[in-house]
Amino acid sequence: MTLTLASPSVRPDGRTGASLSPLGRLAVALGLALAGVGAEWAGGFVPFAFAAVLILVLGLPHGASDHLAALRGRPWREAPGRLALFLFLYLAAVAATLALWRVAPGVALAAFLALSTLHFALDDVAAAPWHQYVPERLARGLMPVTLPALLHGETLAQLFSALSTPEDGAALARTAALLAPLVLVLVLAAALLRWLRHEREPAAEIALGAVALLVFPPLVGFALVFAPIHSRGQTRERMAELGLPDLGRYLRACAPTLFGAALLFGALGLLFAGGRAPALGPLFVGLAALTVPHMLVTPLFARAP
Numbered sequence: 679m680t681l682t683l684a685s686p687s688v689r690p691d692g693r694t695g696a697s698l699s700p701l702g703r704l705a706v707a708l709g710l711a712l713a714g715v716g717a718e719w720a721g722g723f724v725p726f727a728f729a730a731v732l733i734l735v736l737g738l739p740h741g742a743s744d745h746l747a748a749l750r751g752r753p754w755r756e757a758p759g760r761l762a763l764f765l766f767l768y769l770a771a772v773a774a775t776l777a778l779w780r781v782a783p784g785v786a787l788a789a790f791l792a793l794s795t796l797h798f799a800l801d802d803v804a805a806a807p808w809h810q811y812v813p814e815r816l817a818r819g820l821m822p823v824t825l826p827a828l829l830h831g832e833t834l835a836q837l838f839s840a841l842s843t844p845e846d847g848a849a850l851a852r853t854a855a856l857l858a859p860l861v862l863v864l865v866l867a868a869a870l871l872r873w874l875r876h877e878r879e880p881a882a883e884i885a886l887g888a889v890a891l892l893v894f895p896p897l898v899g900f901a902l903v904f905a906p907i908h909s910r911g912q913t914r915e916r917m918a919e920l921g922l923p924d925l926g927r928y929l930r931a932c933a934p935t936l937f938g939a940a941l942l943f944g945a946l947g948l949l950f951a952g953g954r955a956p957a958l959g960p961l962f963v964g965l966a967a968l969t970v971p972h973m974l975v976t977p978l979f980a981r982a983p
């Protein structure tokens with residue numbers, strides 16, 4: 679996903695440049711936050727639908743190019759073996775995640791949250807060596823899974839329980855609540871350090887992201903951070919890596935994966951609309967399982983020669 683159609687550029691600190699002005703980005707963020715307020719106000723199924731649409735429409739495209747990243751820009755005909763191995767490992771990781779979730783849902787959810795923390799910490803401060811910006815990496819990694827516990831502990835525990843067991847869900851939500859004050863300190867330190875370096879945009883991004891995660895209920899807060907920060911940044915980096923300078927070309931290159939995803943989620947949408955919705959727990963587990971190879975398998979191929 680990206681909020682702009684202009685070509686990406688890579689800044690000296692390794693992050694892709696935003697072609698929207700900082701004020702433009704702020705306006706988009708405020709617009710999304712207002713839409714989130716509207717969704718909360720409407721109540722019922724609307725906040726869930728808002729989070730789902732934001733995560734899928736704006737979030738999906740950054741993972742849709744995993745196979746292209748694994749091929750490192752080469753046409754698949756030049757490296758069919760590499761593509762086959764990648765797809766095999768990708769599907770094996772999905773299957774292993776689903777199997778673990780079946781036998782030990784609490785362990786699977788805890789591992790998924792830990793892996794996601796690492797993923798956000800490594801990717802959301804792009805390209806700088808991993809040991810730079812350590813407080814910021816910890817803050818960005820831990821924010822999405824801990825801050826909702828401060829003001830929405832009960833909802834978070836319910837969501838975690840739906841994905842595991844009531845005991846494991848409650849224990850994970852308590853762990854998140856224990857870590858949250860420390861994460862808030864890290865957020866303040868990270869935003870302040872960026873501000874002192876006159877890097878106002880990342881400072882605002884961290885601070886506003888933390889506010890969204892504190893104020894909104896967990897799913898809406900997560901969608902508001904995941905889509906415009908993680909997904910947007912990663913899509914722009916992929917565009918730069920693959921030499922696809924505009925969003926239209928990038929989306930065309932990912933068309934087969936996006937088409938498959940559209941079919942899958944369109945079918946799920948129809949099931950929901952027809953009142954034959956699959957239980958949310960298994961649906962979330964399926965989505966989580968799809969992100970595991972994105973976090974574990976793609977980096978192996980995308981970084982190797």
Ligand SMILES: CC1=C(/C=C/C(C)=C/C=C/C(C)=C/C=O)C(C)(C)CCC1
Binds near residue numbers: 790837841896900973
């Ligand atoms: C399970 C769960 C949560 C965490 C979701 C995470 C951590 C998703 C990670 C996605 C990734 C890493 C995508 C990669 O592209 C919330 C929203 C805190 C609360 C509701 C239940």
